Amino acid sequence: xxxxxxxxxxxxxxxxxxxxxxxxxxxxxxxxxxxxxxxxxxxxxxxxxxxxxxxxxxxxxxxxxxxxxxxxxxxxxxxxxxxxxxxxxxxxxxxxxxxxxxxxxxxxxxxxxxxxxxxxxxxxxxxxxxxxxxxxxxxxxxxxxxxxxxxxxxxxxxxxxxxxxxxxxxxxxxxxxxxxxxxx
Numbered sequence: 018x019x020x021x022x023x024x025x026x027x028x029x030x031x032x033x034x035x036x037x038x039x040x041x042x043x044x045x046x047x048x049x050x051x052x053x054x055x056x057x058x059x060x061x062x063x064x065x066x067x068x069x070x071x072x073x074x075x076x077x078x079x080x081x082x083x084x085x086x087x088x089x090x091x092x093x094x095x096x097x098x099x100x101x102x103x104x105x106x107x108x109x110x111x112x113x114x115x116x117x118x119x120x121x122x123x124x125x126x127x128x129x130x131x132x133x134x135x136x137x138x139x140x141x142x143x144x145x146x147x148x149x150x151x152x153x154x155x156x157x158x159x160x161x162x163x164x165x166x167x168x169x170x171x172x173x174x175x176x177x178x179x180x181x182x183x184x185x186x187x188x189x190x191x192x193x194x195x196x197x198x199x200x201x
Contacts, residue, residue: 018188020177025188029163034145034173034187037162038066041143042073044160045113053077054111057132059124060084061182062117065174066145070115081105083114085124108136116144117174122156129156146170146187165189 018025045054053076058067060082071080112132119125125142132140143160148167171177172184181188 020171020180023169023177024191025171025181026191027186028189029187031173031185034162034185035069037145038069039073041160041162042070042075045070045143046073046075049076049078049111049113052111053079054113055079055081055105055107056113056115057081057083057128058115059117059128062174062176063115063145065182066117067115070143079105083128085128107132109138112137112140114140114142116142116158118146118148118170119144119156119158119161120148125156125158145173 018027056067056071056074056078058064058080061084067080071078114125114128114132116125119142129140129142141160142156142158144158145162147158147161147164149164169177169190171181171188171190173187174182175187176182
C-alpha cells in the first residue's frame with residue numbers, strides 16, 4: 018500500500034489486534050478489580066486502541082484525554098509539543114495511560130513525570146506497540162500488546178503526516194531497495 022511517497026506492507030491484521038486488545042483488557046480487569054482507575058488515552062494515535070480497549074474494560078472507570086506529540090513525518094523530533102488534557106483532579110487516583118506505540122519513551126516519560134507530580138496514587142501504561150530498539154528512555158510499561166523492531170508503523174490510529182489513521186490493520190514501512198541486505 019502506498020501512502021504519499023512511502024510503501025507500507027501489512028504486518029498485524031485486525032483480528033490479531035482485536036485478540037490482543039481483549040487480552041490486555043482482561044489483565045486490566047484483573048489488576049484493577051477493586052479500584053476505579055482513570056484512563057488517559059494519548060491522542061491522536063491511541064484513539065482506535067483506546068476505544069476498543071475501553072469497550073472490553075469491565076471495572077468502573079473514568080476516561081480523560083491527553084494530547085501531545087514528538088513526531089514529524091516518520092521520526093521523533095525529541096521535542097514534546099504542548100500537553101493538553103486531564104481536566105479533573107488526578108490526586109490520589111490510579112492512572113492508566115493508553116498509548117498507541119512506545120518508541121523513544123519521551124512522551125510517556127513526560128506524562129508519567131507530570132502525573133506523579135500531581136499526586137497520582139499509581140501510574141501505569143498500556144500500549145498496543147512497543148519498539149524493542151530505539152528507546153532513549155527506560156520507561157516501564159506494564160501492559161504491552163506487541164513488540165516490534167525499530168520500524169515506522171501506520172494504521173489503527175497511527176498516521177504518516179495525518180494519513181492512514183482510519184486503516185483497521187497495522188502496516189509497517191516497506192524496505193527501500195537500497196536498504197535490502199546484499200545477497201553475497
